[in-house]
Amino acid sequence: MERRTTTSIDSQTPCELSIVMPCLNEAETLAACIDKAHAFLEQNKVSGEIIVADNGSTDGSQAIAEACGARVVSVPTQGYGAALMGGIKAACGKYIVMGDADDSYDFTMLMPFLARMREGYDLVMGNRFGGGIKPGAMPPLHRYLGNPVLTGIGRLFFGSPVSDFHCGLRGFRKGSIERLDLQTTGMEFASEMIVKATLHKLCIAEVPTTLSPDGRSRPPHLRSWRDGWRHLRFLLIYNPRWLFLYPGIMFTALGVAVMLALMSGPITLRGVTFDIHTMLYAAVSAILGVQIIAFALFSKVFAVNTRLIPEDNRFAFALKVITLERGIVLGGFLSLIGIAGSVYAFIAWGKTSFGPLVPSSMMRMVIPSLTCLALGVEIVFASFFLSVLGIKHK
Numbered sequence: 001m002e003r004r005t006t007t008s009i010d011s012q013t014p015c016e017l018s019i020v021m022p023c024l025n026e027a028e029t030l031a032a033c034i035d036k037a038h039a040f041l042e043q044n045k046v047s048g049e050i051i052v053a054d055n056g057s058t059d060g061s062q063a064i065a066e067a068c069g070a071r072v073v074s075v076p077t078q079g080y081g082a083a084l085m086g087g088i089k090a091a092c093g094k095y096i097v098m099g100d101a102d103d104s105y106d107f108t109m110l111m112p113f114l115a116r117m118r119e120g121y122d123l124v125m126g127n128r129f130g131g132g133i134k135p136g137a138m139p140p141l142h143r144y145l146g147n148p149v150l151t152g153i154g155r156l157f158f159g160s161p162v163s164d165f166h167c168g169l170r171g172f173r174k175g176s177i178e179r180l181d182l183q184t185t186g187m188e189f190a191s192e193m194i195v196k197a198t199l200h201k202l203c204i205a206e207v208p209t210t211l212s213p214d215g216r217s218r219p220p221h222l223r224s225w226r227d228g229w230r231h232l233r234f235l236l237i238y239n240p241r242w243l244f245l246y247p248g249i250m251f252t253a254l255g256v257a258v259m260l261a262l263m264s265g266p267i268t269l270r271g272v273t274f275d276i277h278t279m280l281y282a283a284v285s286a287i288l289g290v291q292i293i294a295f296a297l298f299s300k301v302f303a304v305n306t307r308l309i310p311e312d313n314r315f316a317f318a319l320k321v322i323t324l325e326r327g328i329v330l331g332g333f334l335s336l337i338g339i340a341g342s343v344y345a346f347i348a349w350g351k352t353s354f355g356p357l358v359p360s361s362m363m364r365m366v367i368p369s370l371t372c373l374a375l376g377v378e379i380v381f382a383s384f385f386l387s388v389l390g391i392k393h394k
Contacts, residue, residue, distance in 0.1 A: 017041070017048035017114060018093030018174070021070075021101040022083035027059040029103035029215040034068040036107035044111055052101070053087030055079070081189025085182060088174065097171040102214035104137060105169040112207040113171035122176035122202035125162050125194070126169040126209030136213045139224070146228050153232070154191060157239040160198040162206065166190050166231070169209050176202055181307065187227040188234040195238055199310050238309060244296030252289030258282035259368055266360070276363040283371040290375055294382040297322070301389040319390065327383025331376040338373025341365055 019037045023030060034050055041048045052065040052072050065072050075086030084098055095117045099105045105126070116124040133143065151165040168190070180196040182189065197204055236243045258274075259282045261267060266275040301319070303309045345365045349357060 013047040014094075015047055015049055015092040016094055017046050017110075018051055018087075018091035018096045019048060019107065019110070020051045020053060020084065020087035020091060020096055020098045022055060022080055022087065022098070023052045023057055023061050023065070023101045024055040024083070025057045025059045025061060025218075026101040026216070027057070027061050027064055028217060030061050030064050030101050031068050032103050032215065033099075033101045033107055034065060034070050037110075038069065040108045040110050043108070044114075046114065048093060049091070051087045051091055053083040053090075055083040077185060079185035079189075080187050081182070081192070082185040084189060085185075088177065091174055094174060095171060096174050096177070097169070099169040100214075102216055104212050104214040106210065106212070109210070110171070113169075116205045116207060117171050117173060120203060121205040122173050123193070123197045123204045124171040125164065125204065125206045126167040127164045127206045128167050128209050128211040129164055130206070131208030131210045133211045134213060137211045141224055146224065150191070150228065150231050150235070153235050154194065157235055157242050158195055158198045160194055161204055162194050162198075164206070165194055167209060172197075183308075184234065186230055188230045191231050191234050192238075195235070196309075238303075240296045240299040240303070244292050244299060248289045248292030248294075248296060250289070251285045251292060255282040255284070255286030255289055259286065259371065263364055263368065265364075276360055276367065279364070279367050283367050286371055287374050287378070290378055291382075294378070294386075297382075297386055298389060301386065305389070319386075322383075322386070324383050324387040327386070328380055331378070331380035331383065333376070334372045334379065335376030338369045338371070338376060341369025341372065345369065 019041075021030070021033060021037075026033075030052065034052070037050045040046070041050075050070040052061070052070045053075050054062050054065070054072055055075050055078060062072050062074075071090075073087055073090045075083045077086070087098070088096060095114060097110050097113050099107060113124045113126075128138070129147075138147075147164065147166055151163065154160050154162070154165050170193075172193075177193065177197075180193070180200060182192050182196065184192045194204075259279055262274060262276070262279045262282070266273050268274075300312075300315055304311055304315070345362060348362065348365075
């Protein structure tokens with residue numbers, strides 16, 4: 001095989017584009033991908049390089065890449081994201097296009113990506129649903145369930161404009177993506193890039209991309225359920241509102257509403273009577289709801305302080321309102337209500353010489369009182385912990 005150079009024009013020209021291919025035992029298709037990338041650079045007179053980010057191949061992929069004129073970067077840390085981060089770090093180009101080395105994407109068709117980046121876009125995503133998916137290129141589970149559901153969740157949670165979260169062919173400005181400080185080493189790297197780009201308000205565009213069946217005889221590295229869960233877990237962790245805040249508000253509102261409705265007596269709906277037993281469950285719902293809301297605040301403060309997500313002006317304003325002192329006052333007030341109700345119940349019990357009570361009447365006082373007491377103590381300690389998390393440090 002004839003050895004080729006890694007750039008399309010003379011070495012004195014600054015490198016504009018780096019084409020990065022993550023690689024783990026891709027000997028069957030790697031040469032075809034590199035040849036197509038070379039053809040693109042030469043035909044369009046683009047100054048560029050081809051980088052194969054090797055993740056520990058044992059099938060001779062490294063030698064094939066070098067013989068085809070690509071630059072091999074060894075990445076010892078295992079994982080799709082780790083390989084890409086190693087390749088991105090080593091890239092010399094102002095722009096980078098990343099794509100799988102399984103010959104499922106046509107590397108001769110990269111001009112739409114480069115054109116958008118030249119126009120000023122920070123991230124240019126391929127859209128396989130807009131460009132076409134050839135028969136056999138994507139399993140039905142991925143095409144009709146996995147990709148649409150995870151993309152829909154990502155768009156809902158983060159307001160992302162991207163319509164295909166998991167397209168493996170995408171281009172971006174190296175400096176813009178490096179500032180995102182991407183962390184994930186597995187397949188969820190694809191989602192992290194889009195989520196952080198959206199949160200940091202980078203300019204994002206999409207171009208139609210055709211997906212073809214890959215040219216390998218072995219099964220792909222992707223594991224549908226495992227990697228799908230990792231993507232979903234990442235989306236939830238990076239959005240405390242949907243993971244904690246909204247469920248917490250729902251539990252709290254439901255619990256408080258049901259308790260208030262049952263304070264005056266049992267309620268019968270269509271032959272079903274709701275009484276103190278339902279009130280007890282409602283109390284637990286309210287307590288859990290407030291705890292989950294506290295988790296939302298803790299997670300948000302931690303994520304902002306560790307720069308996992310950018311600062312949010314609305315949340316910063318909310319923290320100025322939710323101060324330690326106000327939390328102590330609110331928690332103390334609820335605790336006093338709980339103590340007062342408990343004392344009232346104790347006095348009522350004393351009037352019966354501490355004998356048997358009628359649960360249906362007494363528990364209507366005891367359950368709300370204990371709920372207020374528990375919520376008060378919870379809010380006080382949560383306020384202290386939130387204050388600790390908010391301490392600025394170098």
